[in-house]
Amino acid sequence: MYGDPLTSRVACPLVRHMLGNLKAAMNTSWDYSNITQEQANRGYTAANFLFGHSETVAQLMATLGLYKDNTPLLATNREALRDRKFKSSKLLPFSANLAFVLYACKAGPNDDNPDNKFLVKMFVNEEVVRIPGCNADACPLDTMLQQYANITNSCDIEKICDDDDDDISGTSVIIINTTVFIATLLLSALSCS
Template identity: 35%
Template sequence: MNVIATSVLFVLLFEFSSGVVSLKSHDVRNYLGTRTPYRFRYNKNDSKIKYPQCNDSKIWMIARHGTRLPSAKDIVGMNTTLKDLKFEILLAHQQGKGDLSKEQLQQLQLWSSDLDPDKEKYLTREGQDEMILLAERMHKRFPNAVKHNYDNQTFLFKYTATERAQQSARYFTIGLFDRKDAQGVIFAPTTKIDPILRVYTVNLMYKICGFETSWSKYHMSPWCYAFNQESAEKMEYYHDLKHYWMDGYGHDLTYRQACLAIKNMFENFSSNQGPNATFLFAHSGTLLKILAHLQLYKPDQPLRGNTLLKDRHWKTSHIDCFASNLAFVLFECKEGDHVLALHQEQVIKLPMCKEELCPLKTLLEYFYDSIYNCDYSDMCSLSNEKIAK
């Protein structure tokens, strides 16, 4: 980890101290990690998903909140540090240093920030649109499981106790129902500690590059000009390392916690009772833990700080963008119940299944321990023991 951090810092300090910013033909937006815009990743084909002699009957979906504002600390950094740095860069170019194009200099000149730190992590307009359009597409794909008319017996909506998750859930309902029904939606009570939904700064310019690019469909943040492809890939890898060890495959105890979400889904699918459509709204760490629990995007070797693995499967820019989501759809088929999995609205084949449409029985057998031996208190005890050591 320290090797990568040192390399990244050296690249950035060298480029700015010398007044030179690379202009290689690349797109930094490919390496924004968990701040990647959802519009770069989702499946745009929203036609109904059908299988012979099968009908979609239930859906269980968990989504990361939509595009948000930065933390208060980063907003303050935007309003102070980056403003000062902007003028230093412009002054350097007036002195004949640097390699920014005329258009890039103009964009940097126009850039400013006066965000209110009190609105930290609030959902943006783009985040609202992401949720509305996501809901509309899911309804088109699975009209039997996702009914157009709201009924609090057949729909369950729940979110973590944060403004961004709450607003994501509310805008999602606007996409599913007409405005009158959306206003009447009942949300499950929230708690500060939610074992199903919430299990839980290398560089300010990199973060704001991602945030501002995600907020606007038509403009890339001028702070992205600070990175060439090599430095952007190192920043991305640095953050992927963090999420690999904190939310992914680094420690099995980390992703074992996601058994509660898996258990919740399978209990719903195995019963004739309960809601037909369950929509949960949470955070980056939640989605990554569930992906790891499902054995998805597992790298061929552990991610380490001394080697940058470019062809790794675990790349948050691709698997954990803003509004990233994971859905399971229960199909009642002539040959028995089957489950279809979608990640970011794209149909995927689970590693333990032979086909995309997987027998429910196969999954119940594979995830037996997740369903019947999911002891959260025991996991907390193991975690405390490791800390004590």
């Protein structure tokens, strides 16, 4: 997936959408362990689900910088890279999925900030995968947003997909059929001490 630079940029609208959902869920005025029906009716979103083919998940993984090998796979080094990180046969089964889970954690007695802390875990095919740039499985949301700020800030899909100013047909690259699960789970109330 990392052979063409376009591959790791074309899913930036998905990344921007998922990160936007995570930011929107971050509301320190709520008691996340006790969401009322009234709060839920005012727009509380528990989850956001997107569906697409495994090719969509592969492009999303590349955009997120997951499973990137130091050496690019070529016809001449295939045997040397037999144990490479990005193996589509392993990472992209028919039911491939990627999920972000946002945790609103109550601040502990020794925390400087009395408000909730927000941590994110990423799951690929139901297994925790460390977010690039984070030093733990549960990554502070601010750290994750900084990690992907360049992707979201430079996401102009017409410039990414269109080599010719008169031809915008390249933008159809991001409109892909649907069948594989990609989820952004927005909240899980836990004590994250």
